[in-house]
Amino acid sequence: MNQQNNAAFEVESLNAWYGDHHVLKDNDLRIDSKCITALIGPSGCGKSTFIRCFNRMNDFIPNFKLSGKVIFEGQDLYQPQVDPIEVRLRIGLVFQKPNPFPKSIYDNIAYGPRLQGIKDRTKLDSIVESSLKKAAIWDEVKDKLKKSALALSGGQQQRLCIARTLAVEPEVILLDEPCSALDPAATSKIEELIINLKENYTVIIVTHNMQQAGRVSDNTVFFFNGVIVESGETKNIFTKPLKKQTEDYITGRFG
Ligand SMILES: Nc1ncnc2c1ncn2[C@@H]1O[C@H](COP(=O)(O)OP(=O)(O)OP(=O)(O)O)[C@@H](O)[C@H]1O
Ligand SMILES: [Mg+2]
Numbered sequence: 001m002n003q004q005n006n007a008a009f010e011v012e013s014l015n016a017w018y019g020d021h022h023v024l025k026d027n028d029l030r031i032d033s034k035c036i037t038a039l040i041g042p043s044g045c046g047k048s049t050f051i052r053c054f055n056r057m058n059d060f061i062p063n064f065k066l067s068g069k070v071i072f073e074g075q076d077l078y079q080p081q082v083d084p085i086e087v088r089l090r091i092g093l094v095f096q097k098p099n100p101f102p103k104s105i106y107d108n109i110a111y112g113p114r115l116q117g118i119k120d121r122t123k124l125d126s127i128v129e130s131s132l133k134k135a136a137i138w139d140e141v142k143d144k145l146k147k148s149a150l151a152l153s154g155g156q157q158q159r160l161c162i163a164r165t166l167a168v169e170p171e172v173i174l175l176d177e178p179c180s181a182l183d184p185a186a187t188s189k190i191e192e193l194i195i196n197l198k199e200n201y202t203v204i205i206v207t208h209n210m211q212q213a214g215r216v217s218d219n220t221v222f223f224f225n226g227v228i229v230e231s232g233e234t235k236n237i238f239t240k241p242l243k244k245q246t247e248d249y250i251t252g253r254f255g
């Protein structure tokens with residue numbers, strides 16, 4: 001990867017299991033800071049499992065086991081003294097399926113900041129507005145902030161979830177197929193947003209859309225069957241991949 005950038009994450013010998021099912025197999029990876037890294041690979045190869053390792057989100061899954069290290073800014077996130085709640089505030093995850101809380105639009109966005117102790121109404125109002133603007137949904141919801149978030153369309157719910165993640169000012173944003181429920185117009189808004197985010201954040205995005213990976217990412221990681229086959233600068237992965245498996249996948253000859 002681009003050696004000029006600092007590493008946000010260093011993954012060392014990462015293995016993961018659901019019960020006896022070994023789904024991530026001895027992976028090493030460096031994720032550049034303030035860059036966009038795309039994770040690609042066929043369905044079931046372990047992308048979601050891998051991205052959830054970056055903010056301890058797999059901790060909630062019964063039977064999940066992990067070995068190896070995920071080092072974030074010098075600290076192994078799986079050391080016993082690390083508080084997973086703090087990890088998730090610093091490293092936000094937007095899921096494949098939008099998952100708004102059954103609360104108002106306003107309360108969805110204010111949830112994280114309130115957890116961080118912010119009570120001042122003017123401050124909360126301003127966080128809610130700026131987060132919804134950053135996620136390109138403000139104009140659609142500004143007149144119904146007190147309405148339930150569950151009444152929004154799927155694409156709107158996904159942008160709301162992105163806004164909710166941004167509201168706590170994380171350092172890293174993990175996006176697991178954030179555009180799979182969006183129409184082309186909303187997708188391009190989100191892509192624009194993702195590209196803008198990298199000025200201030202490290203972004204990791206799972207996508208099945210090769211054009212999207214090419215458009216938004218600096219670096220790309222190709223997974224197959226739980227193993228990182230190849231990783232590097234996106235332009236190299238897409239124009240001169242080193243491995244035949246990578247080439248077959250990105251050209252659609254896979255399978
Ligand atoms: N909660 C879970 N419990 C048990 N097995 C799981 C769980 N989540 C995923 N798996 C299994 O782990 C493997 C990797 O799944 P994962 O969801 O990480 O793949 P993926 O690359 O994100 O796939 P997709 O592109 O379809 O989203 C699959 O075999 C899947 O069935
Ligand atoms: Mg997935």
